[in-house]
Amino acid sequence: MIGSVTASSLGLAIATLPPGPLNAITDVAGVRVGHRTVTDPGNPAVQTGVTVVCAHGGNLFREKVVAACHVINGFGKSVGLLQIAELGQLESPIALTNTLSVPAATEGLLDHLLARCPEIGTTTGSANAVVCECNDSFLNDLRGRHVCREHVLDALASAASGPVEQGAVGAGRGMSAYGLKGGVGTASRIAETDGISLTIGVLVLSNLGRLAELTVAGRAVGSELTRGRGAGKAPDGGSLIAILATDAPVSSRQLGRLLRRVQNGIARTGSTTASGSGEIAIGFSTANRVPHVPAGPVLPASTIREDGPLIDLMFAAVTEASEEAILNSLFAAELVTGRDGNHREAFPVHRLDELLTAAEARKRA
């Protein structure tokens, strides 16, 4: 369901900065999110999907946005990062899906871009489709490669601003986080100072961690949940993808600085960034755009000052939004049973208070 239970709605004081009205990446004006969950009534082993994030509602190839990427742990198969790093631009929607469906998702994005831009591959070069992935093979028949290019087009067709559905939807359908059901989560923060108010939104696809590590608002809640059932094993091929959007006028270098704070948020949910967990962050600014064919030789660009409190507020915003987006992905997800009867339980939101109290009591026992 859409944002029904979030860290904020539960009263967890993990925020020092206020969220935006939706507490979602879509608080950044113009940003759109769409999901296409892929399941099969006749085959419970199909538990996967696609989620797309669009920087704006126009033609992204012709009107690119300033962007950056950051690899926290590169055990992953995301595509499109090389060109983002070189040119500091994003010219495609970002699609999230499962590991082995990256090529299908890329085809879907190319279908979308080529249909809208007949110049690609004829009078201009090519287009840089961006696809990130996590490995949902615990619940999903990964080898079946059940995502097809049409699913990407469905997700794009449904992409909208407004509230974002979270949990076991879209690309999040088959994901596991901290031994529980993970998936899509989002959060936002407002950084306000110097007479300027800037929004930072983060959307994650969470698929990382062992239950014993799960930390909620600083408490070892995962430890409590493992009592009586073992600490859990880090899944091979976990991952976390974070998409960061901001309306701040930032350069790609500055976006890179923001993205390096995503790791802070991840760390606060308990992970120590496992070797097999591909953790990738991509960010873009809706304020700095680059037309495919500029009007003249020089383009104006704006950057925020980096000497005062503004940039540090933004760093705090990234840290907090990343932490909360991961928790929100857990809190919103429902139990899913998939491949070989494997299942991931939902985080027991109704027991949160009890778990926090128990964790506190045990902490220095």
Add this chain to the structure above:
Amino acid sequence: MIGSVTASSLGLAIATLPPGPLNAITDVAGVRVGHRTVTDPGNPAVQTGVTVVCAHGGNLFREKVVAACHVINGFGKSVGLLQIAELGQLESPIALTNTLSVPAATEGLLDHLLARCPEIGTTTGSANAVVCECNDSFLNDLRGRHVCREHVLDALASAASGPVEQGAVGAGRGMSAYGLKGGVGTASRIAETDGISLTIGVLVLSNLGRLAELTVAGRAVGSELTRGRGAGKAPDGGSLIAILATDAPVSSRQLGRLLRRVQNGIARTGSTTASGSGEIAIGFSTANRVPHVPAGPVLPASTIREDGPLIDLMFAAVTEASEEAILNSLFAAELVTGRDGNHREAFPVHRLDELLTAAEARKRA
């Protein structure tokens, strides 16, 4: 045809180090190369293909090789580099193809890997398919995405050690280099000192540069060729891919050092590394292997010393083999006519002597 005309066979003294017996990447024992050219008798706009390079003839996923990658200019869409950079390993054949066929080539590699490794996606994580690309849209109907996954399997089936076919074959079918017909080229060098003899082989997919820039053995041969027909325009979305193989026992860090010398070889052929030219180098060592499931906690690895002449000889070997591989791709290619009647002429090998002499005469006119 197979290596019939090369910089070495033409007597160009661009080498200070001796080539291996084949003057090819396959001089590194165990390395295999395969091509699948994709054309369509009924559609001259289909001028593309796939080339694969395999580090050895066994199961690459289960017996990985130490690897590295280096981005010279990241305006490109190659996939699989993130994980090579993180883990210093290659666990897949490397496929080369056109820009918009990267997803199809990835599917083909996944078909190959999944068929050979039922554990992928079930009891172990995923597999990192590596695909690099250049944009062949001048000659080829890029938007048609004519490469399909079966073409990759064909290329893999044909992969062999021994002489390597060069020029307008496989992924090289539709490529242009220096305004002429480019494509696949290869060369090798032997570095011998300290009582050890090491082989370095390079295979390139060449698709870069303007005719006016072309430099052969230090002479401005391209300038000569432009007389009477204009300097040519850098194609949007050019690229150069270089695959480096060595039997030297090197770490991924050392391989990274080798790969950074590929740019030296490119520069000597005249390119100034255009903005739109994705230039990517991937290297691997056949001497240092990493089993998917090691026998114990600690793996032996060997590295070469970096304080003496050996490493510098290897750097010279990379520089020279890269330069010659690019020239060989030109010298071996034949004229191809493709999309919209566009064509690329072959380098006039029979006029080489005359061109070199004319370039010398004009140099300080």
Add this chain to the structure above:
Amino acid sequence: MIGSVTASSLGLAIATLPPGPLNAITDVAGVRVGHRTVTDPGNPAVQTGVTVVCAHGGNLFREKVVAACHVINGFGKSVGLLQIAELGQLESPIALTNTLSVPAATEGLLDHLLARCPEIGTTTGSANAVVCECNDSFLNDLRGRHVCREHVLDALASAASGPVEQGAVGAGRGMSAYGLKGGVGTASRIAETDGISLTIGVLVLSNLGRLAELTVAGRAVGSELTRGRGAGKAPDGGSLIAILATDAPVSSRQLGRLLRRVQNGIARTGSTTASGSGEIAIGFSTANRVPHVPAGPVLPASTIREDGPLIDLMFAAVTEASEEAILNSLFAAELVTGRDGNHREAFPVHRLDELLTAAEARKRA
């Protein structure tokens, strides 16, 4: 004083892995730490010093260790990192000092290295001195550049294995962390699995963060301390330096992976990595050595497997040791009054229990 009060001795359960016998970087056999505190009875504005870490007790230039570095936030003036990154080697003691004393500390290291190696600058090249810094200008007369090269030699002369003095000593003398007195801290962890037991030790120079951010064992202890005195302001030019030592046989690439987990530990102490805070990590392995003049062309080396629980235990060890080392730097430091009467209070260790309880109570108020 030496390790008298640490997060571990206080019973804070922030560890899932056991510390080494000393809970210090010197738990890694052979590692030596030395301090030279620089104060002036006649000038209270002199509050600074030097701390050195030696990978072993031999000639470090002639017997180098495998090393790596990682820049978390590059607003800093550390020297020597370029060559560590290129060669994956450390050939010098690491000196820590204040920002403007980096050149003096470099001179001191060069004095030490040149005296022991007459070949440097005559028959062999040069030596790569490694110096890291934090800005202690709140307490110390930074502009006075009071550290001189002899202080480095003093610190080197005193370098010893065994317990490590922590807090306001050596380079830590003038540092501030989370608005309190910071400085030198250390901790260690043992990673044991697969029939192998490996030690990871971390030593930090802490000079980061605002009081309101301070998090101890997940609780917002800093918030409690700010009641009645304001949240504090991030100092311009803070920093955190982390030195990681391990007896694990790891490559420089693997060390780089370990170092990227230092940020997890920092994040757990509350920081969101301020723009002006130079955060740098350097690591070395005592198990993999590289002689300046190797005996032959190929050097044996070992690496740990990266597919199983061992590497993840090491990542957890880095995270935990980094977190605890920062807390230990706070817990061990005493009040210091310096430049212009500025002072930094010690963390009120005797109130820790009360503060943790208060923080818990307020968390979801």
Add this chain to the structure above:
Amino acid sequence: MIGSVTASSLGLAIATLPPGPLNAITDVAGVRVGHRTVTDPGNPAVQTGVTVVCAHGGNLFREKVVAACHVINGFGKSVGLLQIAELGQLESPIALTNTLSVPAATEGLLDHLLARCPEIGTTTGSANAVVCECNDSFLNDLRGRHVCREHVLDALASAASGPVEQGAVGAGRGMSAYGLKGGVGTASRIAETDGISLTIGVLVLSNLGRLAELTVAGRAVGSELTRGRGAGKAPDGGSLIAILATDAPVSSRQLGRLLRRVQNGIARTGSTTASGSGEIAIGFSTANRVPHVPAGPVLPASTIREDGPLIDLMFAAVTEASEEAILNSLFAAELVTGRDGNHREAFPVHRLDELLTAAEARKRA
């Protein structure tokens, strides 16, 4: 002497783009260069010095310029690069000197900056002094550390726009390049298109290569010179430093792209980038400035378009200016005899024509 003999004045057609009026880095308006040669009439082993490059004539700390750096081969001891990479800014003159005098040169820059900015270390943080080095120990008593901080102040005092003295002056005094006398060289190029004219200037400190490798305008001139005296040995601890200035409005990311083309120019002079040769490039734009205390939260900036011919002309300009600057450093240098009677001959400029002809004749013998 000042630019008396350069590749351009010799008629070498290594340029496709026109140089600026001075064919020097000072063609970029505002850029200043100063030298302080350090010799000792009583001690021929003292052959060293300092060269400084200032981005403009004002207060560089208070009025920073957008900057970037690029490490071609990191076997070097340059300081200040971390912060340039993080913030994309340069706030100090750049000093060049010998390897072991880096700390002294840093002290000199700090003297200069602290004297002009009393706020450093009191009300604002610190300052990022930038010093790059090459190893001049073949001619100079490197271990003597004969450069002192006053020499830097002398160089700064003499810094001027206008023609640049080249060869064995300043930091170039003791340097060797291609087995001959190297040192300081400079060149510039104009990139003009799209109704805009941009200047790129490069200044190098050359200390790289073996004589046998030297390539002049594509000819193996070094080979000719080795006849009868052996190929020469790469010096341990060579290096090449390149400083790039431009009046183009570029971001730090774009400057990074420019800097990666310096390697093209180096490669064309024959080097294969030896392991022990620290090759570092630093660039800045005089068009994009960043005040230490900006007036508001958002700073305007400009960037050049990267989709058309302009950026490729700039890449060609960097390549050509780098190549010519290295040659100019050779052509301008005079014979120097130094430590232990070691000497480096000047390039025999008067024999250039003969050497080029001989190299051509031999090329395909």
